[in-house]
Amino acid sequence: xxxxxxxxxxxxxxxxxxxxxxxxxxxxxxxxxxxxxxxxxxxxxxxxxxxxxxxxxxxxxxxxxxxxxxxxxxxxxxxxxxxxxxxxxxxxxxxxxxxxxxxxxxxxxxxxxxxxxxxxxxxxxxxxxxxxxxxxxxxxxxxxxxxxxxxxxxxxxxxxxxxxxxxxxxxxxxxxxxxxxxxxxxxxxxxxxxxxxxxxxxxxxxxxxxxxxxxxxxxxxxxxxxxxxxxxxxxxxxxxxxxxxxxxxxxxxxxxxxxxxxxxxxxxxxxxxxxxxxxxxxxxxxxxxxxxxxxxxxxxxxxxxxxxxxxxxxxxxxxxxxxxxxxxxxxxxxxxxxxxxxxxxxxxxxxxxxxxxxxxxxxxxxxxxxxxxxxxxxxxxxxxxxxxxxxxxxxxxxxxxxxxxxxxxxxxxxxxxxxxxxxxxxx
RNA sequence: GGAGAUGUGGCUGAGUGGCUGAAAGCGGCAGUUUGCUAAAUUGUUGAGGAUCAAAAGUCCUCCACAGGUUCGAAUCCUGUCAUCUCCGCCA
Numbered sequence: 039x040x041x042x043x044x045x046x047x048x049x050x051x052x053x054x055x056x057x058x059x060x061x062x063x064x065x066x067x068x069x070x071x072x073x074x075x076x077x078x079x080x081x082x083x084x085x086x087x088x089x090x091x092x093x094x095x096x097x098x099x100x101x102x103x104x105x106x107x108x109x110x111x112x113x114x115x116x117x118x119x120x121x122x123x124x125x126x127x128x129x130x131x132x133x134x135x136x137x138x139x140x141x142x143x144x145x146x147x148x149x150x151x152x153x154x155x156x157x158x159x160x161x162x163x164x165x166x167x168x169x170x171x172x173x174x175x176x177x178x179x180x181x182x183x184x185x186x187x188x189x190x191x192x193x194x195x196x197x198x199x200x201x202x203x204x205x206x207x208x209x210x211x212x213x214x215x216x217x218x219x220x221x222x223x224x225x226x227x228x229x230x231x232x233x234x235x236x237x238x239x240x241x242x243x244x245x246x247x248x249x250x251x252x253x254x255x256x257x258x259x260x261x262x263x264x265x266x267x268x269x270x271x272x273x274x275x276x277x278x279x280x281x282x283x284x285x286x287x288x289x290x291x292x293x294x295x296x297x298x299x300x301x302x303x304x305x306x307x308x309x310x311x312x313x314x315x316x317x318x319x320x321x322x323x324x325x326x327x328x329x330x331x332x333x334x335x336x337x338x339x340x341x342x343x344x345x346x347x348x349x350x351x352x353x354x355x356x357x358x359x360x361x362x363x364x365x366x367x368x369x370x371x372x373x374x375x376x377x378x379x380x381x382x383x384x385x386x387x388x389x390x391x392x393x394x395x396x397x398x399x400x401x402x403x404x405x406x407x408x409x410x411x412x413x414x415x416x417x418x419x420x421x422x423x424x425x426x427x428x429x430x431x432x433x434x435x436x437x438x439x440x441x442x443x444x445x446x447x448x449x450x451x452x453x454x455x456x457x458x459x460x461x462x463x464x465x
Numbered sequence: 466g467g468a469g470a471u472g473u474g475g476c477u478g479a480g481u482g483g484c485u486g487a488a489a490g491c492g493g494c495a496g497u498u499u500g501c502u503a504a505a506u507u508g509u510u511g512a513g514g515a516u517c518a519a520a521a522g523u524c525c526u527c528c529a530c531a532g533g534u535u536c537g538a539a540u541c542c543u544g545u546c547a548u549c550u551c552c553g554c555c556a
């Protein structure tokens with residue numbers, strides 16, 4: 039959420055930012071009018087409240103002085119105020135709600151160094167690691183590999199649940215678990231993150247805090263229950279909200295969390311895409327990285343977080359490239375986003391395996407996450423960052439495809455072998 | 466699932482209708498004192514919003530949350546949520 043006063047004072051640069059994001063600006067067109075109306079009705083409501091408060095005090099004084107008749111006269115006078123009061127409070131609440139709706143639906147302002155462009159074609163590759171391996175046989179994709187090895191079963195998952203679900207078996211399930219443990223060990227042991235295991239369901243307030251609501255309701259799986267919980271689409275939701283509604287001490291910052299969770303996405307708008315295999319599932323596993331930090335450090339923390347995610351791919355020996363998303367391709371709440379894309383031989387291309395975003399104070403303002411600098415300073419909004427470190431399902435795919443052998447077996451990357459009971463090869 | 470209790474500021478904890486944005490203590494901050502540490506002592510110390518060029522000042526809102534009663538509510542009433550205790554059930 040953008041700051042009200044910031045929008046008021048920078049209306050044109052906000053408009054430019056929306057245009058660069060291919061975002062409609064009609065909400066913004068209503069801003070000035072709504073802003074002055076809001077201030078007007080707040081002023082009116084305050085004035086009435088002030089009159090009521092002072093009159094009530096007078097009544098109290100008169101009662102105490104024993105002047106009953108005067109008090110009764112005053113009472114009659116004040117009771118006439120009630121209607122007017124509730125009328126203006128209603129107007130005020132309405133204006134506040136409308137302003138909040140407007141602000142809640144405006145995306146974040148991209149950082150100055152984000153490439154301006156309409157879509158993903160304007161993304162800029164900033165580095166590349168590893169060389170795609172040349173195979174001297176015809177490569178198979180992860181579905182063919184996994185099913186012939188008996189470690190992947192999509193048909194039965196469809197029977198049990200539905201499309202876009204999968205079952206991993208035997209060494210396949212073990213590989214998934216090995217990847218999770220490997221990632222968590224590196225992030226906690228070497229990168230200084232604190233492991234956390236959050237709830238897999240969250241309330242609507244938390245979803246608002248991390249921008250899933252109000253705009254992305256349809257991408258969530260909602261629990262049919264009067265409590266209105268939803269399954270988490272990413273651990274970013276419960277973990278970033280960890281300190282919502284709090285004022286942290288300066289020496290509490292920065293906070294670095296890593297969390298392994300399943301993620302649930304309805305992906306309502308993507309029925310035609312990636313229908314085969316594990317690329318796009320309604321349920322997938324992810325190891326997430328979340329940081330809460332000082333505003334002045336968030337850009338640097340963003341670089342480090344991205345590097346932390348890349349480390350996993352390097353250790354696994356998986357070729358990847360990192361791109362910075364253009365203004366037209368980046369997410370709603372981000373100031374700047376790096377996507378890490380892993381090489382998939384079967385598709386002969388790089389595919390997203392991690393998305394690392396600096397959200398600035400956008401989420402912190404939504405969830406009222408603040409900190410106080412030493413010396414009793416005014417509370418300020420913290421900055422929040424998040425990134426996948428990594429999407430485990432897609433890493434599983436990348437391992438199968440990049441480490442496949444001519445006979446259809448899978449060589450297990452060295453770093454994973456200790457997590458797989460020393461197993462060197464599947465198949 | 467059943468029965469009961471409780472929800473006050475960073476923390477502990479007073480406060481059963483008006484002078485309470487809220488006693489007291491702790492913590493924090495600033496000063497004084499002490500050779501240092503520690504201690505003592507004085508003062509100060511919540512958040513959001515409106516007004517204002519800005520600051521100061523003034524005003525409004527907030528005692529879990531949402532409603533209600535009243536001229537007036539932290540205080541009375543209703544609902545929700547959370548926590549605790551006991552019983553049941555379960556991993």
